[in-house]
Amino acid sequence: MPTIPSPEETPHRHRQIAESFGVNAERYDRTRPSYPEALIEHIVSISPGRAVLDVGCGTGVEARQFQAAGCTVLGVEPDPRMAEFARGRGLEVDVATFETWDSAGRVFDAVIAGTAWHWVDPVAGAAKAAEVLRPRGVLSAFWHVFHLPTEVAEAYGVVYRRVAPDSPFTLQPGTRALEVYRQMLDKAAEGIRETGRFEDPLESSFQWERTYTRDEWLDQLPTHGSMTRLPEDKLTQVLDGVGAAIDAMGGSFTLPYTTVAITATRTATP
Numbered sequence: 001m002p003t004i005p006s007p008e009e010t011p012h013r014h015r016q017i018a019e020s021f022g023v024n025a026e027r028y029d030r031t032r033p034s035y036p037e038a039l040i041e042h043i044v045s046i047s048p049g050r051a052v053l054d055v056g057c058g059t060g061v062e063a064r065q066f067q068a069a070g071c072t073v074l075g076v077e078p079d080p081r082m083a084e085f086a087r088g089r090g091l092e093v094d095v096a097t098f099e100t101w102d103s104a105g106r107v108f109d110a111v112i113a114g115t116a117w118h119w120v121d122p123v124a125g126a127a128k129a130a131e132v133l134r135p136r137g138v139l140s141a142f143w144h145v146f147h148l149p150t151e152v153a154e155a156y157g158v159v160y161r162r163v164a165p166d167s168p169f170t171l172q173p174g175t176r177a178l179e180v181y182r183q184m185l186d187k188a189a190e191g192i193r194e195t196g197r198f199e200d201p202l203e204s205s206f207q208w209e210r211t212y213t214r215d216e217w218l219d220q221l222p223t224h225g226s227m228t229r230l231p232e233d234k235l236t237q238v239l240d241g242v243g244a245a246i247d248a249m250g251g252s253f254t255l256p257y258t259t260v261a262i263t264a265t266r267t268a269t270p
Contacts, residue, residue, distance in 0.1 A: 023081075023228050023229075024222065024223065025059050025081050025082050025084075025085035026085065027219065027220075027222065027223055028058065028059055028082070028223040029058075029059035029060070029061065029085060029089075030219075031216070031219050031220035031223055032058075032059075032061055032220065032223060033144060033210060033257070034061055034062070034065055035061075035062050035065060035114060035142065035144075035259055036206040036208055036259050037065075038206055039142060039204075039206050039259060039261060040062075040065050040066060040069050041069065042204070042261075043066075043110055043112065043138060043140050043261075043263070044066070044069050044070070044071065044110075046138055046263075046265070047109040047110040047137065047138045048109050048134055048135075048136045048137060049109035049134070050070055050071040050072060050109060051071070051072050051074075051107070051108045051109045051110070052066050052071045052072065052073045052074070052108060052109065052110045052111075052112060053073075053074050053075075053076065053108040053110070053111045053112070053132060054066070054073055054074070054075045054076070054091075054112050054113070054114070055076050055098045055111060055112065055113040055116060055117065055120060055125070055129075056076070056077060056078070056098070056113055056114075056115075056116025056117070056119055056120065057073075057075030057076065057077045057082075057083075057086055057091065057093060057114075057116075058077060058079075058082050058086070058114075058116065059082055059085045059086050059089070060075060060085075060086035060089050060090075060091040060093075061114065062112065062114035063075055063086065063091050064089065064090075064091070066112070067090070067091075071110075073091060073092075074092050074093070074094065074106070074108075075091050075092065075093040075094070076093070076094050076096055076098050076101050077093050077094075077095060077096075078095065078096060078097045079095075080095050083095045097120075098120050098125055098128060099120065099121055099124045099125060099128060101128070103131065103132045106132065107132055107133065107134050107137075108132055108133055108134065108137060109133070109134055109137050109138070110133075110137060110138045110139075110140065111129040111132065111133055111137070111138070111139045111140070112139075112140050112141070112142075113140075113141040113142070114142055114143075115142070115143050115144060116141075117141035117143075117188055117262075118143075118184050118188075121191075122187045122188050122190065122191025122192075123191040123194050123195070125191065126139065126191045126192045126194070126195045126197075126198070127195045127197070129266075130195050130197035130198065130266055133266040134266070135266060135267070135268040135269070136265055136266060136268055137265070137266045138263060138264070138265055138266070139192065139198065139263065139264050139265075139266065140261050140262070140263040140264075141188050141261065141262050141263075142259055142260065142261035142262070143181060143184075143185075143259070143260055144257050144258075144259050145177050145178055145181045145257065145258045145259070145260055146177055146255050146256065146257045146258070147177040147178075147256070148255070149249065149253050149255075151245045151248065151249055152217075152242060152245050152246060152249070152253065154245070155241045155242050155244065155245035156238065156241070156242050156245075158241065159237055159238045159240075159241035159242070160226065160238055162237075163230065163234040163237050163238060164226075164230060164234065178258070178260075181260065185203065185260060185262055188201075188262045189201040189203070189262050189264075192262070192264045197266060197267055198264040198265060198266055198267060199264055199265045199266075199267060200264070201262050201263060201264035202262075202263050202264070203260065203261070203262055203263075204260070204261050204263065205258050205259065205260045205261070206258070206259045206260075206261075207256070207257070207258050207259075208256075208257050208259070209254055209255060209256045209257060210254070210255055210257065211252055211253070211254045211255070212252060212253060212254075212255060213251060213252045214243055214246040214247060214251050214252065217242070217246060217253075218239050218242065218243055218246075221238070221239065221242065222235060222239075
């Protein structure tokens with residue numbers, strides 16, 4: 001079940017959600033999954049150098065992976081709480097939305113965004129990326145796409161719709177995750193094309209899975225955009241409902257992930 005606002009509602013305009021993840025930065029960093037090493041290696045291999053700009057870097061999950069691959073990484077993050085956490089883990093971070101960020105003349109070999117590009121205007125963001133990329137530099141936006149087991153998704157949807165009926169998150173259990181993400185992926189690619197400064201964007205995917213215990217999933221769930229702004233009493237109701245569903249499944253479940261990337265190379269001409 002997707003846990004992003006409907007792409008038809010232009011997620012990047014939901015600034016109050018986009019800048020809400022720092023409510024518990026430590027939990028976010030501890031529970032959110034990292035990205036497939038094959039993806040990191042691919043982006044590094046096609047970039048002309050090792051200078052990386054991480055858009056919406058959050059706590060630095062993917063930034064640390066690129067650092068481990070030998071890259072120098074600068075993060076741009078609108079939430080000062082997330083930025084402060086990332087700095088504490090060794091990442092240099094500028095606090096700003098990407099569209100308004102001042103590059104101060106700095107240029108990069110790759111601009112990346114891990115589960116963050118939907119919070120950026122797809123056209124303005126791609127144009128900004130083109131401005132700060134060297135010729136033949138790479139823009140890559142990537143997301144974890146997952147579909148919860150039916151029992152968990154239904155429990156989540158029922159309780160969530162009851163406690164947050166006006167939420168922009170639809171959370172329809174029957175909706176396949178990739179169907180929702182498809183609209184977002186297409187918007188990202190269209191925004192890149194509209195700039196006229198990139199080669200045609202390419203889509204790649206990496207499949208993997210992870211088994212979660214009840215406690216592990218309930219620990220991560222409050223970090224999702226649909227949950228970060230819920231009052232404590234409503235958050236507890238959602239966690240209780242989802243926890244009961246996982247208990248009925250035996251206390252754990254295996255979640256298949258597909259990490260999907262939209263990647264484009266900046267043209268050699270200005």
